Amino acid sequence: MVDEDDAPFLLREELERLVPFESSARSSFVGRLGDLLDCPDDLARIVYDQLITYATRRLVLTARWLRRPEDDPAAYTVRLRTFIRSQYRPPHSKVDSLVSLLQACVAASSRRPSDATRNALVKEARARGLRCYLCGCDLSHDGQDARRAPTVDHVWPSALGGASMPTNLRVSCKACNDAKNDSVGHADCAFPRLSTHVSQSDGSFSNALPWTFRFAIWSRAHFACTLCGASASEAGPLGVSRTERSDNWHLLNILTTCGRHRTPEFQFP
Ligand SMILES: [Zn+2]
């Protein structure tokens, strides 16, 4: 039996092994478009990650959809195996491991952390003065600021098989939890839309870069300052800056910055 903690990551790794990233694929349409936009490797990698996430999501959600309330475990295994063999084309030797990983993901996705677990995590965050692990804001434990209210977030979304275990749970602010939803990172957001002509000194910059996009930008930097590596929880509120000042704001031209590496000009609203 596969450990539920690891199942979604092992599933993703299995897909990556079945269809590996080929950095030499410069002649593909993504490679050629990347050449045109002067970001051949970045673009190819982000498209690859996005499609691997798509495949992971599709498999887990299909496996959830295939489960019937009246199923016993053996009947579900048979149905899942039949479906995988008839609708997908993994090598024969991989079918059983895919079926076990999907079963573990489906089992995890139906669990939720208990109120006691949630309360204990929030209480601990308060006692230790922890910040939101995603954006670095100070959590509002007294209910004064609903956007910064502490919530318990699944690092890997439960809808996609993330376990409701302490290893996969963190305390985040409500704004980040809502923006993250069941996304697994920057490659999982609508990144081609993450581009704006609005400048940071403009009042509409916040609207042009809503929290879902900020989450995507910070996720690309693993929720840490790109320049010094300090994490959001250590460094406090994260901001953004451009890598190339002569270029516009778009995902591949935005850095994540901590307070120390933010100039007043780049103060995030
Ligand atoms: Zn946050």
Ligand SMILES: [Zn+2]
């Ligand atoms: Zn920094």
